Amino acid sequence: MIKNFRIISIVLILLALGSGAAWGETESTSNREVVLQLRWNHQFQFAGYYAAKELGYYEDEGLDVEIRSGSGGEGQTQFAPDEVIKGRAEFGVGSSDIILANDEREELMLVSSFFQKSPVRYYMLDTEEYSNLANLADKKVGIREEDLLSIEFKSMLRVEGVNLNRIPLIDKYSVFELEDLTTGKYDLIPGYTGGVIDYYAYKEGVKLKEIRAIDYGIDFYGDSLFTTKKLATEDPELVEKFRRASIKGWKYALENPEKTIDIILENYDNPEHKSKSDFREYNEFQSEKIRDLMLYPVVEIGNINPYRWDEMGSTLYQFGIIKNEFNAEKTIFNYEEIARGQEKDSLNQFIQFIMVGFLFSVVIFFINLSSKNTDLEIEIAEREEAEKRLKKERDRYEILFNSSIIGIVLTRRTGEIVQCNKKWLEMTGYDEGELVGRSMKTIISPEENEVPNELINKLIDGELTEYEVEQKYTKKDGGYLWGNLFMVAMDDSETDEKIYLNMVADITTKKMMEESVDRAEARFRDIVNEVAAEINVPIDFETKKIDDKTKMLSKLEEINLELEKMFKNELDENRKKEVLIIHQAKLAAMGEMIGNIAHQWRQPLNSLALVLSNLEDAFVHAELEQEYFDTCIERSRRLINQMSNTIDDFRYFFNPASEKEKFSPCESINSILYLLDEKFRFNDISVMFSDCDRNLSAYGYNNHYSQALFNVISNSADALADVDSPDKRIEIRVYEKGSDLVCEIEDNAGGIDEDIIDKVFEMYFTTKPGKKGTGLGLYITKTIIENNLNGKVNCENTKNGLMTKIRIPKESEDSDDE
Incomplete structure (x- = not known):
């Protein structure tokens, strides 16, 4: 008991040490696959991420990064926070939409802010009359429903006290182009500085007015990198690696804009541009704007000011855009703080694990101690019950064994006596203790035993499975016993060796009568000879x-x-x-x-x-x-x-004329199925036998094996013929088991009553009604398999029918000995 307690304690401590050390294992044998979800089409707006991927910065950190475009076609965009929250991407690029997504559930965490200023602009033609935001109430304004570009616009209107309801919103899938202004479709449309509208206005010489949120005190961050709190807290090392590589990529992109543009044109496409040259000019135009948005090199790349994010959240909360106050400290990723917290948590968990493990061990110890008596009582009861069953079986065996009218002796291959019944003791005059362990040869008379000795040698060598002969034995008192010996070899289930059953019927009286006749004749001859001799005297x-x-x-x-x-x-x-x-x-x-x-x-x-x-x-x-x-x-x-x-x-049933040889059981079975095909089709019986390995072989008489299987399969077909079922099946399986080849024949005809199943192999016993059966089929099968093929056959009920199992050797016993 104490030993078990110590073992449990040591195991729990080792598990705790292993779990405590597991967090620190950050190395991986292969790159970690992650996905980055962008806000819009591929362009210089995301240049730092492209540089980090194509120049191998991500790979150096052990990352395999897939960069997905934010364009869904027809003006639709992939909402980056939604993609990250739902697990379709590990990282995303966003801005105020991060705060909106965190309003209901705080699931996202800011990693880095790359655009220090908001790139959102609201454009109108330079000729358009405009003095303040209130003028927009009378103009055609292209502001979409549920659009991220409309957040800063709504915030500006609230600052100026303009009623939002006076400016109708348009469909959220609408797409804006420069022509919307030049054709008069809209007086004002949203866009990005350095975006498509800004670029084509510059290229075509169209002068535009810009309305910026910063001019009305709305100072929002632009593009920022984010991930889920779950990933940041469970694997902060991964998030830190992605942040480091992304910052390195942005530094390269800002210092090498032309080379970065080459990388973008080589690896990425943008459907907004009709040609590569147009796409290049667009990225060159945008690169200058992006450098200004990032305030590089004045502000460190990726810098996050918690105060500014708090102000963004406060503005959105004040104007009713979000329902809950925003807390930047809880949302900004801090690698060092999370790592320290994890180390502390890991240590606390380790201590708690040790304590819980210790308490658990103590509880287990006492529970085990208290339940041992119950288990011991149950075990004792089970053993007593098993002993009772075993005793009954032994008593039954002893009664059958000792009540036999013939002498029975069990011997080993060497002739050593294992057991003998009372009849044999009466016949020889010995006590059981005097015979068990003694060689049978010591009580066999050396006279007239040349033939019996030759037969027993053949039986031991496997040339015979049984034999019958008259044998002379020496009794304890020195007298002789003549017996009619029937000897058969059997398998010992306990030792897997051969054991020999000697059944001896006492024929001493018969022999004495024969000897008496011989002696009387001899005596008569002697008398005659003596008389004749007497006559010849003088x-x-x-x-x-x-x-x-x-x-x-x-x-x-x-x-x-x-x-x-x-x-x-x-x-x-x-x-x-x-x-x-x-x-x-x-x-x-x-x-x-x-x-x-x-x-x-x-x-x-x-x-x-x-x-x-x-x-x-x-x-x-x-x-x-x-x-x-x-x-x-x-x-x-x-x-x-x-x-x-x-x-x-x-x-040649009892004395086969042909030689034993190897044969294919699969071919034998196929031949039987062919012969019975008409019966199967007539009775709508399906036979399942298709996966038999034709390389399997067995040793014996092929014709006898076929005859035995023919009887079993035919019996199953006869039983199914009397069954009223649309699904009548016979399944045949052949496989190897040890040194034997096994054939299982199973039907779904309902099986045999358990009270008579042990009698099915007896001669003239049949379950078929009237005169349909002779009662010889399974008797012949058992005789063939066990006497002529040295095998075994038995049957047992299954869930839906009867299964007959036939085992015969794969090789001859001579080949095994060799």
């Missing part, structure tokens, strides 16, 4: 004595002849009985074989009948085509061949 020649001896010899000869006749009759009678028993066994085996052949023929005959029926229907309805006719003939020939092969297969 005698006197008195007549009476000679006659007595002659009569005695005649009588003995008659007895001898009679005994020989009786013995011969008894021997002939015994031989007749033995021949009769063998004949009866042959008839029984023949009857079983005929029944098996009849069962195996039933499925191909049904399929053949279906093929002929379909062929007849096609002929009657004039639908018989040559291709279909050839297919039916080929399928019929294969079914007939299958029936012929069945006879040969059953001839």
Whole structure:
């Protein structure tokens, strides 16, 4: 318990140290991708950002920057604050719109202010009469709804006390051009100093009047760089890198305007200009204006005056443009302060983490301590229950094992005795402790055991799976026991080794009777020989004595002849009985074989009948085509061949004549599916078997393997034929598992009652109604797989039906040994 507590504490401390150090890891193996959202089309207005990107200043800071135009077409603009807040860009260029976006939720943070003066201007022709803002109420003013250019205009009107309602607003998507003034469409339109209207007026010699907000005490910043508070607080290093590189780019652009214009023309387009030369002249004109807006070199590039931003916010709040007061201190990015705060927060979090971790460890310790008893009680109860179940299973096994009427002995490959039942102990006179661990060879009589020794060696080497022979054993008291031994090799589930089951029936009485007959015959022969010898001894020649001896010899000869006749009759009678028993066994085996052949023929005959029926229907309805006719003939020939092969297969069912070899289970299954195709189509059964690896192989008798699978698949088809369902399926899967090849055949016919599922492999047991089933199919399958192919077969219910699993070796046991 104490050890677990210490381990938890150490882990929590290490985690805390790791989390505390994680913030300081700012290096990255690849450049960080970020997006900068501009306010309008690509032009010198954003020259510093282009220079920083194309000259590699951003890349030097580990940044991969995408600069997006603010033009959306048809006068529409991408609202930079909206793009940044919604996560489509990390940085944006804005001005008073930053304050507007922060009015409802303070999500944006100012990084740098590059334009120290507002570039917004309101233009009219020089000939237009104008003395003050009140004159505009009677003029055609082009001020758009929800336009950033209108913010400073509205602020000027409020300063002068002009009623805003007297100046109607136009559609927010309207586009202004110099022609709007020269044609008289509008008397006043908004624009930027150095913008398109200012440039074309200069180029065409049109004189304009300018109205500036600064002249009415409205001193707003121009273009400023901003980001989200979330990014600034979570990754201040990234924001600082972008700010540094952008300032460096602006310094280069202001000191090298011509080279910067070359960069802009080479990499960016502006749809407002029809030619590259026009675009160049426009940028050259704008570059002078931008230098004046940035007050370079008098004011440091990117300088932010919190007081001026507070004044901007105060003006917008005073005139009702924003609902909440603006606080510049909370909005301006301060890298050093945020970094110090993060270090402090990280330290506090580390301390809190340690404290929470310690308290958590203590709580866990006591919770663990208090719950151990409950867990221990549950574990004890579960173990007791498991022991009870195990005891019941063992008791059941012991009852079956020890109540057998024959002797049963389990041995290992070396002959070591693992277990023996009570019957065997009674038969040999030993105690169990005297036999377990002892070699079986020590209680086998060395006499007359040449043949049994040869058979057991073949069984161990895998040449046989079982054998039956008469065996002579030595009992504890020195006597002998004759037994009829049936020996079979099995897999030990606990050790994955072979274990050998010795089942011995006591035939000592039979052997004694045979030996008694032999001894009686020998004794009789000895008596006769002794009498004959006695007759040959010297005698006197008195007549009476000679006659007595002659009569005695005649009588003995008659007895001898009679005994020989009786013995011969008894021997002939015994031989007749033995021949009769063998004949009866042959008839029984023949009857079983005929029944098996009849069962195996039933499925191909049904399929053949279906093929002929379909062929007849096609002929009657004039639908018989040559291709279909050839297919039916080929399928019929294969079914007939299958029936012929069945006879040969059953001839060598218990003693295969062919050699074991490698074969393709996929090809075997495809052949079976081909033979059963008519049955599948007749009963609307879908068979899913398409992903079989044709490189898979198994070892054994291909024809027997096919016969076993044919029985299982045909049984599934018969079960589905009685199911009323639109979705009847048989799924076949073949795969390797260890040294075995496994074939799973699963249907959705509803499965088998759990009470009888263990009986499906017994002879003559069938679940089919009436006389539809013989009860031999799965019995034959089990015999083929387990006796002839050294495999295993079992079945189990699934959710919708029954799954039969067949496992056979991939290689021969000889190849494994090698």
